[in-house]
Amino acid sequence: MLSAQENERLTRVGRGTPMGELMRRYWQPVAAVAQLDEHPTLAVRLMGEDLVLYRDTRGGYGLLDRHCPHRRADLCNGVPEERGLRCHYHGWLFDGTGACLHQPFEEIARPEARFKDKIKTTAYPVEAKAGLLWAYLGPAPAPLVPDWDLFGERGYKQIVFSEIPCNWFQGQENSIDPIHFEWLHSNWSAALRGEPGARAPRHLKIAFEEFEWGFVYRRVREDTTEDDDLWTVGRVCLWPNCLYTGKFEWRVPIDDERTLHVAWFNDPVPGAAPFAQPRIPYWRGPITDPATGRLFTSHIMNQDFTAWLGQGTIADRTREHLGESDRGVILLRRRMLEEAAVVARGGDPKAVVRDPAKNVALALPRVRTGRGALVTPPGQPRPMIFHVGQPPEIAEEMQRIWAERSSA
Ligand code: FES
Numbered sequence: 001m002l003s004a005q006e007n008e009r010l011t012r013v014g015r016g017t018p019m020g021e022l023m024r025r026y027w028q029p030v031a032a033v034a035q036l037d038e039h040p041t042l043a044v045r046l047m048g049e050d051l052v053l054y055r056d057t058r059g060g061y062g063l064l065d066r067h068c069p070h071r072r073a074d075l076c077n078g079v080p081e082e083r084g085l086r087c088h089y090h091g092w093l094f095d096g097t098g099a100c101l102h103q104p105f106e107e108i109a110r111p112e113a114r115f116k117d118k119i120k121t122t123a124y125p126v127e128a129k130a131g132l133l134w135a136y137l138g139p140a141p142a143p144l145v146p147d148w149d150l151f152g153e154r155g156y157k158q159i160v161f162s163e164i165p166c167n168w169f170q171g172q173e174n175s176i177d178p179i180h181f182e183w184l185h186s187n188w189s190a191a192l193r194g195e196p197g198a199r200a201p202r203h204l205k206i207a208f209e210e211f212e213w214g215f216v217y218r219r220v221r222e223d224t225t226e227d228d229d230l231w232t233v234g235r236v237c238l239w240p241n242c243l244y245t246g247k248f249e250w251r252v253p254i255d256d257e258r259t260l261h262v263a264w265f266n267d268p269v270p271g272a273a274p275f276a277q278p279r280i281p282y283w284r285g286p287i288t289d290p291a292t293g294r295l296f297t298s299h300i301m302n303q304d305f306t307a308w309l310g311q312g313t314i315a316d317r318t319r320e321h322l323g324e325s326d327r328g329v330i331l332l333r334r335r336m337l338e339e340a341a342v343v344a345r346g347g348d349p350k351a352v353v354r355d356p357a358k359n360v361a362l363a364l365p366r367v368r369t370g371r372g373a374l375v376t377p378p379g380q381p382r383p384m385i386f387h388v389g390q391p392p393e394i395a396e397e398m399q400r401i402w403a404e405r406s407s408a
């Protein structure tokens with residue numbers, strides 16, 4: 001249980017709030033590279049800031065205040081040029097640093113005023129990595145986007161975005177909550193299938209430990225021992241807002257009351273021949289079934305979203321009752337607030353990467369075998385069990401690749 005004040009501190013992400021300042025020390029995935037192939041500007045709301053993401057005609061990316069500093073037109077309607085984004089209303093041109101490069105009429109009417117030199121709009125750096133566009137809203141110098149080893153592994157990659165109308169921290173608490181696998185996923189799935197008597201193997205023992213990139217949690221279930229990967233390797237609650245289980249699930253705060261869920265998958269393609277995707281596809285995973293108006297509950301992430309939403313827009317942690325199953329949640333909250341205090345004192349918080357020599361294929365513990373592994377049937381791509389709504393063309397493309405590669 002937390003006080004109302006502690007709950008505020010843990011959940012708010014606006015500029016100047018403790019957690020907002022902590023989260024601004026890390027790159028956040030905000031869009032897919034492929035999204036800007038479809039349209040070169042995209043509205044992005046990140047930690048309560050309304051921004052426009054764009055790609056200029058030379059292929060560079062920028063992230064600016066969504067509203068033009070002239071008279072507040074929406075720069076999502078802007079026109080990308082070689083050097084930046086031009087406002088559609090009166091033609092002011094901005095580059096990726098927020099500098100105003102051109103004010104067409106001002107430069108005719110009063111060039112000596114050099115009015116453009118007095119104008120600077122909010123601008124943030126953007127980087128492309130692993131098919132995602134990453135944004136950094138913190139102070140310079142920006143750290144590095146972590147180069148996780150999975151990003152460079154051979155396989156078919158896809159990205160799924162879902163917008164969840166609740167606070168991001170409910171999602172991150174779920175990243176360090178092992179008992180929910182037994183109930184929210186296994187037992188509830190059985191009940192939803194009409195098998196109310198079915199019972200998943202119970203958890204007998206859980207353990208949590210912190211490491212360089214977050215936390216590992218280990219489990220022993222009725223059907224496993226301490227020799228199983230569930231215990232020896234464990235799973236990773238990846239600092240500060242991700243779950244890593246051989247795929248990534250980032251819980252990116254749109255604002256205090258909405259979360260952009262970004263899931264990134266890599267399915268190993270059969271065979272050893274080189275495999276590269278010219279473009280990592282993305283899709284939107286819906287959360288509500290339009291036919292019934294109810295939340296989807298058939299897929300793993302949709303079950304998670306249902307639990308987070310059920311806790312309320314911002315869970316009232318003054319009314320909870322934490323038990324032994326919540327030791328990880330307690331650890332996560334404490335460490336988040338401690339690292340927010342580090343930032344408030346002017347320090348660099350946990351898991352900020354600055355050394356390029358070190359930032360190469362950073363390894364994370366990964367369950368590969370045993371009970372914890374998600375088994376792929378031989379010769380077939382793994383079905384999308386995590387999100388409702390995979391476009392058929394992605395499933396078909398995977399089937400085609402797997403068929404070709406398995407017979408080669
Ligand atoms: S509002 Fe953007 S140039 Fe006038």
Ligand SMILES: [Fe+2]
Pocket residue numbers: 174180181184185300304
């Ligand atoms: Fe889950």
